[in-house]
Amino acid sequence: MNSLYSQEVSKCNKKDAIIAIGFFVYFIIRDFAVSIIYSQFNISGGEWRILIGITCIIDILIVFAIVKIRKQNLASIGLHKKNIWSALGLGLLFAPIFILQRIMQGGVVGWELYSFGSFMVALMNITLWAVREDISFVGFIQTRLHGLVKNDFWAVNLGAALFVLAHVPSRLIQGIPMGYIIFILLLANWFFMYRAFVLLFKRYYSLIPVFIMHIASNFPRLWQGDGITDWLWIAVPTAVFVLAVEFWYGRWSKSHTDDVGERIIP
Helix, strand or coil: CCCHHHHHHCCCCHHHHHHHHHHHHHHHHHHHHHHHHHHHCCCCHHHHHHHHHHHHHHHHHHHHHHHHHCCCCHHHHCCCCCCHHHHHHHHHHHCHHHHHHHHHHHHHHCCCECCHHHHHHHHHHHHHHHHHHHHHHHHHHHHHHHHCCCCHHHHHHHHHHHHHHHHHHHHHHCCCCCCCHHHHHHHHHHHHHHHHHHHHHHHHCCCHHHHHHHHHHCCCCCECCCCCCHHHHHHHHHHHHHHHHHHHHHHHHHCCECCCCCECCC
């Protein structure tokens, strides 16, 4: 294939893949430990945000250290300036799906506004969380999986499965049983959202559109309260986003083939 994504992942070998899987195991153990701390100790909201911030920074620094030790560069995990404006535009193209959903939900449910300070703290928190996950999974683990799984379709879906598993420990500790329908929906949500993130990443081999969409999908509500009806407000835009990205990528990949006519699709 002649895509930048294909060129970059072809450089990953079996050792890169094993290291990436090792990092995933660390990620699971660390998330489990942090969730236990949260559930067993009386941690305030401020202390919890600080703890999450610290773990996010540590995870990112570990990825950077591995890349450095492997004598690679940050461009190998999608952090570069190439096609920066096109990558930015791609993220902004799909972001309104979630931003407008938040605004519409507030208009229907009611506006009980957070203070500006609380909103900004929440925004910074989800931004750091999203950046950590995107660097760890889309930029690092996903690309390195190709060192073991040469078939792109299976590599992407394996990455999605690992992304789902990474969210399980904290959810189980919070007391959500595996058979509960909401939890099953969450698993599907994480799986297909991850696939969509990877498709955005593949276009320019850039994490910029992934950052934008991940932050947009987790955008803090400007109102307070929660309820079971919120699941419809989450499910509908998620489905629209996933289907839109799959359709867009399918159309783009048809017009970009390699020298032997192989389609660039997952």
